[in-house]
Every structure is written in C-alpha cells, then in structure tokens.
Amino acid sequence: MPANVAERLSAVGTANALELRGVTRLFGALAALVDITLTVRPGERRAVLGSNGAGKTTLFNCITGDFPASSGTIRFFSEDVTHFPPHERIRRGLRRTYQISALFTGLTVLDNVYLACCGISRGRFSLLRPRRNDALVASAENLIQAVHLAGVRDQLVSELSHGQQRQLEIALALAGAPRFILFDEPAAGLSPTERSELVEILTSLPAHIGYIVIEHDMDVALRVVESVTMMHNGRIFKEGRPEEIESDPEVQELYLGGGHHG
Amino acid sequence: MAVEASRTSGILPASAPAPTAASSLPRYPALWLLALFLLILPAFGSDFVLIQLFGWTFILGMIALSLMFLGGYGGMVSLVQMTVAGCAGYMVAIFGTSAVAEISLGWPWWLAVVVAIVIATLFGTLSGALSVRTEGIYTIMITLAIASAFFYFTLQNYSIFNGFSGFNAVRVPQVFGIDWRAAVPFYYLTLFWAVIAYLAVVYVSRSPFGLALQGTRDNARRMEALGFNVTAHRIAAYAFASVIAAVAGVLLVWHGGQISPGTAGVGPVVDILIIAVAGGMSRPIGPFIGALIYVLLRTFALDVMEAVGLDGKRFQLLVGVGFLLIVLFSPDGVLGLWQRWHRRFLAPAAPPARGGVR
Numbered sequence: 001m002p003a004n005v006a007e008r009l010s011a012v013g014t015a016n017a018l019e020l021r022g023v024t025r026l027f028g029a030l031a032a033l034v035d036i037t038l039t040v041r042p043g044e045r046r047a048v049l050g051s052n053g054a055g056k057t058t059l060f061n062c063i064t065g066d067f068p069a070s071s072g073t074i075r076f077f078s079e080d081v082t083h084f085p086p087h088e089r090i091r092r093g094l095r096r097t098y099q100i101s102a103l104f105t106g107l108t109v110l111d112n113v114y115l116a117c118c119g120i121s122r123g124r125f126s127l128l129r130p131r132r133n134d135a136l137v138a139s140a141e142n143l144i145q146a147v148h149l150a151g152v153r154d155q156l157v158s159e160l161s162h163g164q165q166r167q168l169e170i171a172l173a174l175a176g177a178p179r180f181i182l183f184d185e186p187a188a189g190l191s192p193t194e195r196s197e198l199v200e201i202l203t204s205l206p207a208h209i210g211y212i213v214i215e216h217d218m219d220v221a222l223r224v225v226e227s228v229t230m231m232h233n234g235r236i237f238k239e240g241r242p243e244e245i246e247s248d249p250e251v252q253e254l255y256l257g258g259g260h261h262g
Numbered sequence: 263m264a265v266e267a268s269r270t271s272g273i274l275p276a277s278a279p280a281p282t283a284a285s286s287l288p289r290y291p292a293l294w295l296l297a298l299f300l301l302i303l304p305a306f307g308s309d310f311v312l313i314q315l316f317g318w319t320f321i322l323g324m325i326a327l328s329l330m331f332l333g334g335y336g337g338m339v340s341l342v343q344m345t346v347a348g349c350a351g352y353m354v355a356i357f358g359t360s361a362v363a364e365i366s367l368g369w370p371w372w373l374a375v376v377v378a379i380v381i382a383t384l385f386g387t388l389s390g391a392l393s394v395r396t397e398g399i400y401t402i403m404i405t406l407a408i409a410s411a412f413f414y415f416t417l418q419n420y421s422i423f424n425g426f427s428g429f430n431a432v433r434v435p436q437v438f439g440i441d442w443r444a445a446v447p448f449y450y451l452t453l454f455w456a457v458i459a460y461l462a463v464v465y466v467s468r469s470p471f472g473l474a475l476q477g478t479r480d481n482a483r484r485m486e487a488l489g490f491n492v493t494a495h496r497i498a499a500y501a502f503a504s505v506i507a508a509v510a511g512v513l514l515v516w517h518g519g520q521i522s523p524g525t526a527g528v529g530p531v532v533d534i535l536i537i538a539v540a541g542g543m544s545r546p547i548g549p550f551i552g553a554l555i556y557v558l559l560r561t562f563a564l565d566v567m568e569a570v571g572l573d574g575k576r577f578q579l580l581v582g583v584g585f586l587l588i589v590l591f592s593p594d595g596v597l598g599l600w601q602r603w604h605r606r607f608l609a610p611a612a613p614p615a616r617g618g619v620r
Contacts, residue, residue, distance in 0.1 A: 119485070
C-alpha cells in the first residue's frame with residue numbers, strides 16, 4: 001500500500017485526472033457507450049451534453065464502477081481503476097452525485113453527511129459513537145454550511161424539499177478530499193433561485209477540484225465549465241469550448257434545436 | 263419505553279435540543295418504571311414467573327433482537343439467528359459437561375462458554391458471508407437452507423451432536439458460591455445479558471458502523487459511491503448479531519438444561535421471525551415485546567382454550583391468530599400500534615418513527 005500511495009502522490013500534477021481509452025459498455029445487444037476516448041486535466045471543469053439516451057449517465061456509471069466497462073481502460077490520476085469496485089475508486093478521490101437523489105431518507109441531514117465523511121475515513125467500522133469534538137462531525141457540519149443546509153441539520157431527509165435534497169446530494173459528493181467530481185444533472189427540478197445558488201456552489205469549489213457536469217440547462221452548464229463534450233448515441237460527437245459548441249451548426253441541429261433549450 | 267431509541271437525534275444527541283421530550287431527569291418514566299419492575303420482580307414473582315415467563319422472554323428476545331439488528335437496521339431478514347443460538351448451545355454441551363459423558367469433553371464452564379460463543383459467531387458470520395450478496399426473499403431462502411441443513415446435520419450426526427436425543431443435564435455452573443441454576447440468580451443472569459444486548463444495539467445503531475448499516479439498507483449503491491464496502495459491512499453486521507444470538511444460545515441451553523435438533527428446528531427458526539415482526543422491527547425493544555407475547559401465548563393458550571370449552575390441544579391456533587391479528591393491524595407490530603396510539607392521544611406533535619424495515 002505505501003508504494004501505491006507514493007505512486008499516487010507523485011502522479012498528482014503531472015497526470016490527467018481522467019483518461020478513458022476505448023471505453024465501451026454493452027447492455028446485452030445494446031451498446032450504451034461505444035469506444036469513448038476522453039481526457040480531462042486535473043482541475044478542469046467540463047460539461048457533457050447530449051439528448052436523452054446519449055449515454056451520459058452510463059458514462060458516469062462506467063467511470064465510478066457502478067456498471068463496469070465492457071471493454072477499454074479507465075485511468076484516474078494515472079492509476080488504472082478499470083477493474084476496481086466503486087468504493088475503491090471513491091477512496092482515491094473520485095465522487096459523484098445522482099440524477100435522481102440517492103440519499104438515506106430514514107436518517108437526518110447531519111447523519112447523511114457524517115456517513116459520507118465516514119466512508120472515506122478509517123472509522124467506517126467504528127462501534128464507538130463520535131465524541132463532541134469529533135473531526136468527522138466537524139467536517140460534516142462545515143459541509144452542511146457550505147451547501148446552505150444548516151437550518152435543517154437535524155431533520156429527516158424524507159422531510160426535505162426537493163431543492164434541499166439536491167443540495168444535500170452535492171454535500172455528500174464534497175465529503176473527504178475529493179479530487180474529481182461527477183455531477184449528474186444537479187439542477188434537475190430546481191427553481192431559478194435555487195439554480196443560481198447551485199451555480200454559486202459549483203463556481204466556488206476549490207480550484208484543484210475538477211468536475212464533469214451533465215446538465216440540460218445551458219444557462220447553468222455553460223456558466224460553470226470551460227470545456228464541453230457533446231455525446232450522441234453512445235459516442236462522443238464534438239468537443240470544444242462552450243462558445244464553439246454553442247455556435248456549432250451541427251450541434252444546434254442535433255441538440256439545441258431539439259427543444260431542450262428553454 | 264419505546265421512545266428511548268428513537269429520540270436520540272442524530273450522531274450527537276446531547277448537542278441537539280430535544281424537540282419534544284421534557285429534558286428533566288425522569289425523561290422516560292415508562293422506562294424507569296419498567297426497570298424498577300424488572301429489578302424487584304423476584305420479591306413477589308414465583309419461580310415459574312421468573313424462569314418460565316421472564317427468563318424465557320429475555321432469551322428469545324435476545325435472539326429476536328439479533329434478527330431485528332440485521333433486519334431493522336440492515337434490511338437483511340436472516341432466518342439463521344436461532345441456528346446460531348442453537349450452535350452455541352450445542353458447543354456448551356459438547357465442550358462442557360452433560361449427561362452424555364462419552365461426547366462431552368468436560369472443559370471448565372468458562373472455557374466452554376467462550377469457545378461456544380466464538381464458534382457460533384464464526385458460524386453466523388460465515389452464514390452471513392454466504393447470503394449478503396442476495397436481496398429480500400433470496401436472503402430468506404439461503405438462511406433458511408442453512409438453518410435446515412444444521413437441523414438435519416444435528417439430527418443425523420451421532421458422533422458429535424448425538425443425533426435425535428441431543429444432550430441433557432447441561433448444568434448452569436456454580437460461581438462465586440451462587441447456584442446460578444436457582445430461579446432468582448438465573449432470572450438476574452438472563453435479565454443482565456438481555457439489558458447488555460439491548461443497550462449494545464441501541465448504542466451501536468448510532469455509531470458510524472450502525473449508521474452505515476442503515477445507509478446500506480436505504481441505498482446500498484450510494485454507500486458504495488461514498489467509499490463503503492457494502493459487502494464487508496453487511497458481513498460485519500452478521501458478526502455483531504451472531505455474538506448476541508450466541509450469548510442467548512448459551513443461556514438457552516442452561517435454561518432448559520438440554521439441547522436437541524428440535525431446539526433449532528424449522529419451527530423455532532420461524533418463531534424468531536414471528537417474534538421480531540410481531541414485536542416490531544424498527545426499534546430494539548420490539549423483539550422483547552414480541553418475545554413476551556409469544557411466551558405468554560405459548561404458556562397460557564392451552565388453559566384459555568380449555569376455559570372456553572375448546573380442545574386444549576389446539577392451543578397453537580390461538581397463538582397463530584394472536585400474531586395474525588397484530589400483524590394485520592400494524593405492519594410494524596406492537597411497536598407500530600403503540601406509536602399510533604401514542605401519537606393520537608399523548609403527543610400529537612410527536613415526530614414519526616425513524617428507521618424500520620422497508
């Protein structure tokens with residue numbers, strides 16, 4: 001293990017955050033992802049756009065290992081994680097949020113965030129309750145502040161509004177020391193006010209944390225990223241800077257003209 | 263008393279202002295009254311009440327508690343808990359002393375008990391390892407298969423388990439000059455371990471381990487995405503539950519003085535599930551309530567049937583109908599009934615119960 005850690009430490013700063021080579025994911029005969037090759041630098045912020053069924057969420061599932069890739073390799077900060085189970089990838093600094101909130105509805109907000117902090121710590125199996133000045137509890141409290149949920153800290157998650165649940169979803173992904181985050185439609189179902197709050201949360205993340213965001217709302221997506229990947233039918237269709245993508249006639253034909261742009 | 267586990271709000275109960283309960287010293291009057299009642303019961307209870315009613319209730323309650331821990335917090339319905347207890351009971355008889363002198367090794371009681379608990383815990387953990395990758399009905403099937411296999415193995419193996427007759431005259435040891443086999447000491451012995459098991463489950467349910475277990479119940483995939491190894495966590499939960507079931511198993515063999523394949527047959531295995539469900543799986547007190555109802559029905563159903571002029575041999579009918587009624591009127595057993603009643607009449611603003619099986 002120590003050699004591994006040293007390897008990872010030396011890789012930081014030189015390697016790419018994410019490197020996908022020829023990643024394909026099949027569901028039976030259906031190819032949800034076809035030969036995806038993608039490189040993301042550390043700290044880079046990128047949007048993945050595409051119509052429904054383009055393979056965006058499957059791409060996330062392959063990167064995190066929720067669904068392993070059928071073929072191809074995935075490197076995370078130069079380490080080959082293709083065959084790692086999800087929790088091993090998470091412990092290396094990868095995080096994700098879910099399109100449909102995946103929270104622990106029977107627990108309080110604080111418990112949810114505290115669990116997220118435990119997940120990447122050594123105290124996962126601790127049978128001892130945290131003490132008053134526990135570091136993990138403190139970091140959980142900070143995260144709750146950061147996503148503006150301090151007022152509902154002790155409420156059950158099932159009692160939160162949709163917008164609050166989306167914010168909690170982000171808090172869970174920020175726990176520990178994330179190096180790279182995958183946001184799956186963080187703005188889904190949010191009001192305009194909540195959207196601008198989301199933009200503020202995303203843009204105020206520390207600069208070393210890169211992310212990929214799947215977002216249909218171009219007003220949100222293009223304000224929080226520096227590069228864009230367009231997907232179509234499981235393949236990468238175009239890559240470029242936001243303004244290039246926005247003005248690309250093919251993209252407009254395929255996506256923006258399709259009625260998604262509100 | 264059932265409020266006990268629920269109103270500890272979050273991982274830092276003390277720092278959070280309790281929204282409803284008055285925070286003066288006798289916070290849970292029902293709990294304190296119950297504790298007092300159980301402590302002074304030997305002053306007026308007969309030996310029959312102490313051993314056959316309450317001793318048995320505590321033991322069955324502990325076994326059902328181990329199922330409640332797995333089912334209520336982990337969403338895993340394990341039918342192997344009675345078998346783990348039976349395994350511990352057999353090991354006490356095999357390593358310790360019994361009337362079957364040609365098999366029993368006659369080790370000192372404390373060594374036999376420790377070895378029995380360790381072996382039964384390993385057995386329960388291994389059963390967990392076999393079943394945790396499955397969900398719902400498949401978990402039930404696999405654990406039932408293990409329980410049945412254990413039953414038939416003990417029935418047919420004569421060299422170690424002494425087949426159909428099993429072991430009898432498994433005595434409770436005399437320690438510190440006290441005859442623990444006598445009614446009052448044995449009552450306190452079972453009460454002590456039941457309280458320890460109860461408090462352990464209450465405490466652990468709010469620890470990182472217990473919270474994470476509830477997380478795997480609510481959303482296993484998200485737990486993986488938070489860095490938890492869900493499989494390892496579930497197996498660890500089986501290990502924890504097995505310790506409780508194993509301790510109860512030692513008390514079980516001491517309680518009856520004998521153990522045979524029927525102790526952990528399919529009937530008793532299912533009884534534990536009925537006890538946990540009828541009592542309520544959302545809180546650790548539920549299994550003890552279910553166990554008390556079960557013991558009362560089993561003990562008095564025959565007399566009740568005969569009193570109303572029915573054939574006493576059909577007492578199982580009354581037992582079955584009793585549990586059917588409870589489950590019919592409340593999905594969360596007696597606990598659910600109590601909560602509904604409590605909310606309606608005593609505390610209209612009481613918050614909803616947390617946890618529970620889905």
